[in-house]
Amino acid sequence: MAMQILYFAWVRQKVGHGAETLEPPAEVTDVAGLMRWLAARSPGHAAAFAQPGQVRAAVNQEFCPPDHPVRPNDEVAFFPPVTGG
Amino acid sequence: MAMQILYFAWVRQKVGHGAETLEPPAEVTDVAGLMRWLAARSPGHAAAFAQPGQVRAAVNQEFCPPDHPVRPNDEVAFFPPVTGG
C-alpha cells in the first residue's frame, strides 16, 4: 500500500517536485525512518534531507515529531518551519 | 479675579448648569476647599457635592487630586469618574 508524500517550500525546491506516491519498505515505521529512506532516492532528496533537524513533518495534515509512526495510506508532508502571518 | 467652573455628567445635572464664573474668597486655596465652598451655594450644588469622594476634578484641563491648588483665572471642572471607550 502506498503513501502520498508532499514537499513544500525549499524542501520541494530541493527535491524537485511537490508530490509523489511511494511504497516504502516495511522497516520504515516512523517519520525519521521515512526521511532517511527518502534521502537515498536522489541527489535532490539527499539535499532536501541533508539537515533533518531543519525539516518539519505532518502526517495526515497534523504536525508530528520524528518518532511519529507512518503507515500505508498516510499522507506525509515535509517542509521547513512555518513562516506565515 | 474669577475662576471658570465647569460641571459634567450627573454633577452638571445636579448643579443645574454646565458652567459658571465665580470669585471664591481667598481662603479657598485647593480643589477640596473649592468643593466645600461650592456645595454651600444652592441645593443643587449641595446635591452634586454631597459625596465629595465620588466627584473628580480637573484644573486647567488636567486631572487633579483634592489637595491640588486652585488660583484666580484657573479653569476648574468637576465630574464623576470617567466612563468613555
Add this chain to the structure above:
Amino acid sequence: MATIRVQEAPFDAGAEQAALAAGRADVGGIAAFTGLCRADDGIAALVLEHYPGMTERALAGIAAEAEARWPLTGCTIIHRVGRITPGEPIVLVLAASAHRTAALEACAFLIDWLKTGAPFWKREEFSDGRERWVEAKASDDAAAGRWRKG
C-alpha cells in the same frame, strides 16, 4: 504623528486603517480595537458627553505616551459623542508598527488608558424611558494600572 478625532459622525474603520499604511512600506502590522454599543438590559441608546478641549488634550497625551513606549509608525484615536444606538461603534483605536508585538501592545494600552484617562461620560437610555449614568468600573482601573511603570 497621531490622528485624534472626537466626532458625532460614525467612522470607517477600514479607511482609517488603510490611511495608516497608505504610501509607505515600513508598516508590518496594524492592531485595531473598535468598541461598540451593546443592547444589555434593554438599553435603547448611549448618550456620550465629553469635556471639549480637555478631551483632545487627554487623547493626544495618551497617544504620545504610546508613541514614547513603542516604536509606532502611527496611531489613531477616534471617539464618538452624542447619541449612539446598540450595534453602532463608539470608539476606534489603531496602532501601526514595523512589528506586530508593538502594534498589539500599543493598541491594548491605548484603549485601556482611554477608558480611565479621557473625560468621557456615558448615560444609558432604556426602552422604558429610564436613564442611568454608567458607573466607572474597578476592572477598568485595574486594566489601566497594569501599564503603570515600575
Add this chain to the structure above:
Amino acid sequence: MATIRVQEAPFDAGAEQAALAAGRADVGGIAAFTGLCRADDGIAALVLEHYPGMTERALAGIAAEAEARWPLTGCTIIHRVGRITPGEPIVLVLAASAHRTAALEACAFLIDWLKTGAPFWKREEFSDGRERWVEAKASDDAAAGRWRKG
C-alpha cells in the same frame, strides 16, 4: 462560528469587521490585527506558499482554540497566498466579544499561534533578482509559547 479563508485576492478589513457586528447588539468590542508586507532590505515581493487542506484545518483548529479560551461572539482569519508586494496586507485576524479584554487577548493569541501553527511559507524576492526563504524566528515561538497552558 469562525470565518476562515485562504485566498490570493486582497481583503477588506473594514467589511470583515462590520460582518462580525452585523445584525447583532451583543458585541462590545472587536480587536483586529492586519499583517502587511514590508519593503525591508530591498524586498520587491513576498511569495506565500501553503499546504492546501492542512492550512484550513490548522486555521480552524486555532480559531476553535480561541473560542474555547475566550467568550467570543465570532472570529475571522483571512490569509493571503501568492505574490504580495510591499504595502499590501497579508493576513487579517479578528476577534469579537462582549468585552474588550477577551477580544484583545484572543486577537493576539490568534496571530501568535498562526505564525507558528499554520503551514505557510514566505519567499522573499529582491529587486536585484535574488530570492530567499524567510527563516522561522525564535521570537515567534516565544510569542506562541506564552499562550501555552500551565
